[in-house]
Amino acid sequence: MRSHSRRNFLKGVGASLGASLLFSPFYDSIANAAPGKKPKRLLIFFTMGTAPEVWKPKGVSGETPTFSEATSPLEEVKEHIVMLDGLPSASPGNNHGSADGLTGMGYFSNGPYGLISVDQYIVEKLKGAGLATPIPSLLLGADTSGGKTGFYKNTNLVPIGSPMSAYSTVFSGVTPSNPTNPNQPDPAAEARLRRRMSILDNLKGEITTLKGNLGQEQKYKLDLHLESLRQIENRLSGSMTGGTGGPTGGGCSVPTSPSGDMSNPMKANQLHLDIIVGAFACDITRVAAIQWGSDQMMNVNLPEIGLADEEHNGLIHGNDPGHAKLIKLEKWLHEQFVGVIKKLKELPEADGSGSLLDNTLIAWCRDMGDAPAHTQNEMKFVLASGTGGYLKTAPGGRFIRSQERHERVLLSLCDAMGVTDYSGFGDPALGAKSPLPGLAAT
Template identity: 30%
Template structure:
């Protein structure tokens, strides 16, 4: 098994007692001298549907023409896979937005409950999605030997409910996106960056060691208690133990190699200001690329707002709420033009992320980060004013080390979007016939 840089360094420290022996040991193949770049994966979400006729290209699979909304992606045309005609088919309970958001990356029905107001009273209301999301499935495949199993970032994602969360560790287990860029930076680099407060790096390392010792004791207590618990309580205990293990990894002092440039710590921004959406988003995208380059994570998600999110975008001259505009009829050309501007701006953010990945060398060699990454951008609705979950706009970039054949516009006729998620799962080593509620196989012609 290949040993990645961080773990290899630690093993060498344990084995090598003198500096003279280190060069010899570091060249042994069994210690990972020949390292392979790891695969990486990112999901990106934008809300409230799109304008299909201005979103999807015209033309054929290879000779397509990008229309208004995706026109900014022309510079990365050869890296794209644009998919038309994929439907989110999950059934009741839940309204269109709820099923769209909860099912986007899970392809699974929502559970009955009363957590969310405005659900489906006839079916008893809704709680959360009933399955793991594709990002967390992939994280379970490739994220166990990085410091962070996955990174969830978001801009103005709101308080927790099924309209506002897209990542799930499992049934009824939504993950919170980090919406504060300073907290996101500190989680990645507080122990590896120049200190501005809170003591010296040595002080922080000592605190981390003490906390790790406490967490080890907690896990020991958990293990001793297992034999006394019911099966149901054992499941709950394991969830807590997993959270403790994640925390234990998070407080480790990172061993960042010379190839890793620590970014500048962001300043304070008003997280609730619509005017700050671009600045907040750029910080999170930069942090994600940096974390990949520093080999701290291999899986990430970027959530722009949320289903029914009503943000305004004064930075592009749109001062009407996004969700409200998305409900306007098709013949309101003024609003339609504003929605095109909103969705075009989101396309520009996708472009920025992909270009940053493309410009960043992979820390293990073998090309850029993008060469080893698959980035998928999706939406909870196909069209806002009809709440349809048919023809969901999906755009991806990167081949995940050649697994996906890029530079194409693929058209389907109502194919279940679970088949896209199945294809992604297989790209990262999953031995699956389906995903979520469905076992309909993958989309074979997406592969190279």
């Protein structure tokens, strides 16, 4: 049997799929809400660790924080914010590349789903409940090839890096109306969909042929890509037959096609955030995540704040007295986090019963709590939800320092999505598994 090198394998996949099809989720899962219940959504905002002295509040009165310079943008939406600190991981010495951040269990697993991050675990559980949206989970993120991401489903998952590819993946099933007859589809759009279906058929054939000459791990990865293709195919088929591939109701409108400097990963991720908001508004997905860089590097080019460097070596471990440059970057990232909160708050639910933010939990998670020291002793989170949402919030924001294991925060993300069976997730030695006390509103 002819063998394939890793390079030839990737070359074959790249030629067959193209960047627009390399999105990671692949499972029939999430969620049309049960009748009479509002939909629930989860957005994970994932970055490297930070310097604790940069991130921690300048002061705390009760649970009310006085934000640091790096976190100061949170002041604008403080009534929606809960900051969490002090939470040790199961494997505090794992540092770079550890899966612990979103899996709760370092590099090992004896659960039924294997090594799995919280986003994919939620998807699997919702799949088991018979809930489905056109895209089960949407993983986006530019400049992630320099190391590992935080997302796992037995293997490390690779987000879509190109905003154009992400846009095509999410919104390709939306068929514009016929300009001369709004009740009929546009013939030109239908022709484009048929061409795309033909391309997908060819790609599936190529991948099936390629699988015959690969090892088990590479076959597994191609199976994931095949499942991705099937999901896109189902969405395109739904559009051609009058199915539910397109957006409806509420604040749903297809965002304009991405434009600008998409070679700059920071700007590309801003476009990715807009795509996620659009996907939520149109109920195309209920679980989304964005990764900023990888565990080893993130190339920062932000001329508007006078910052051009590499996060890991330049800002975290470089000659940066007082972490001045890292503070600039963290402040900018907090501005992006706040921007998503504000956009979701402005968009109404399809049933007019509030905003998208009211039914969305946004979780800023990290791979380490103390990046300069390379430890996971004190994991840090920033969570946000809307009025009457999952979180117990306060007008001035909340800061909670806890010695509970950080996995309990991940279980809170499950709880927010209606997943209360935690078997098979996280560290099997944790014992009785439950969400973090005092975090949920009820």
